[in-house]
Amino acid sequence: MYKIEVEELLDMPIDAAFKMLTDHSNYNLYPGIKAAQLLKSGKDDPNGVGAVREVKLSGATLQEEIIRFEPNKVIEYRITHAKPLRIHHPGGRMEFTEEGDKTRVNWTSEFGMQFPLLGSMLDNYFGPRMAKSFSNLLQGVASRYRFFNR
Numbered sequence: 001m002y003k004i005e006v007e008e009l010l011d012m013p014i015d016a017a018f019k020m021l022t023d024h025s026n027y028n029l030y031p032g033i034k035a036a037q038l039l040k041s042g043k044d045d046p047n048g049v050g051a052v053r054e055v056k057l058s059g060a061t062l063q064e065e066i067i068r069f070e071p072n073k074v075i076e077y078r079i080t081h082a083k084p085l086r087i088h089h090p091g092g093r094m095e096f097t098e099e100g101d102k103t104r105v106n107w108t109s110e111f112g113m114q115f116p117l118l119g120s121m122l123d124n125y126f127g128p129r130m131a132k133s134f135s136n137l138l139q140g141v142a143s144r145y146r147f148f149n150r
Contacts, residue, residue, distance in 0.1 A: 001112040006134040010142040017103040024053045088112040
């Protein structure tokens, strides 16, 4: 298993950061994400608890289920299906904290590639690259917000 921990301070208000990072309809705007669609709406919000979303990346398709959703505070999810990869993903979490007119985002995710003998090598290869992608995505969201809200 590999644990990713990324923390970024985004130059944008918490409500905008939360919406941009949790609404699947924004995902295709970010590098590496080809498309995202809602397969099942959540209980109190389309992207809330119980929502199932499909995210298409450059070389993989993931289905994720939202297991916790508190607006402007936290979203937790788990990947339930992945293809062509075989991934064990007990969960991921984005926590949002307001700091003046900025937002601190702590994003953690734990995963393991399910390949006999090679799994831990693949975890150690993909883990740091995924952490960098998470960081780039967070900074990209802030840049996009600043560009459109000058």
